[in-house]
Amino acid sequence: MDEKKSIAIGSDHAGFEYKEMLKSFLAGSDVKDFGTYSAESADYPDFAHPVSSAVENGEFTFGILVCGSANGVAITANKHQGIRAAICWTEELAELARKHNNANVLCIPARFISEELARAITEKFLSTDFEGGRHATRVGKISC
Numbered sequence: 001m002d003e004k005k006s007i008a009i010g011s012d013h014a015g016f017e018y019k020e021m022l023k024s025f026l027a028g029s030d031v032k033d034f035g036t037y038s039a040e041s042a043d044y045p046d047f048a049h050p051v052s053s054a055v056e057n058g059e060f061t062f063g064i065l066v067c068g069s070a071n072g073v074a075i076t077a078n079k080h081q082g083i084r085a086a087i088c089w090t091e092e093l094a095e096l097a098r099k100h101n102n103a104n105v106l107c108i109p110a111r112f113i114s115e116e117l118a119r120a121i122t123e124k125f126l127s128t129d130f131e132g133g134r135h136a137t138r139v140g141k142i143s144c
Helices: 013-025 045-056 071-077 091-101 115-127 134-140
Strands: 006-011 030-033 062-067 085-087 105-109
Touching: 006 013, 006 045, 013 030, 013 062, 013 105, 013 115, 045 062, 045 071, 045 105, 062 071, 062 115, 071 085, 071 105, 085 091, 091 115, 091 134, 105 115
Parallel strands: 006 030, 006 062, 062 105, 085 105
Antiparallel strands: none
């Protein structure tokens, strides 16, 4: 990564190996690992909530959550008012999530994409800026 980013990262057991790989990929960035710390069975909300809270309160710019399908972590993360979590399985989805939705938490489905693609998606997500404009109006209507 060229630019320093502050990133909160977490996973359940299904995403553990990808989380560890992404931590190495993000070397040089400010990354905090919120767990899990092994491949032993773990409950995704136990890691999705702390990552989301850290982004929501401004401690970190972005969050990355990894689980088998990415659905559980995305559902959990999006319970937080300041979070816009997006499940991304292509680079194009990661780019659009940032450009159009100002997504601040990337959710990766480890059981459905390669490690190489996970790195490319992460790179795209972290390097894409929000376009604002008409999209800002729409994003402003998300919060309840």
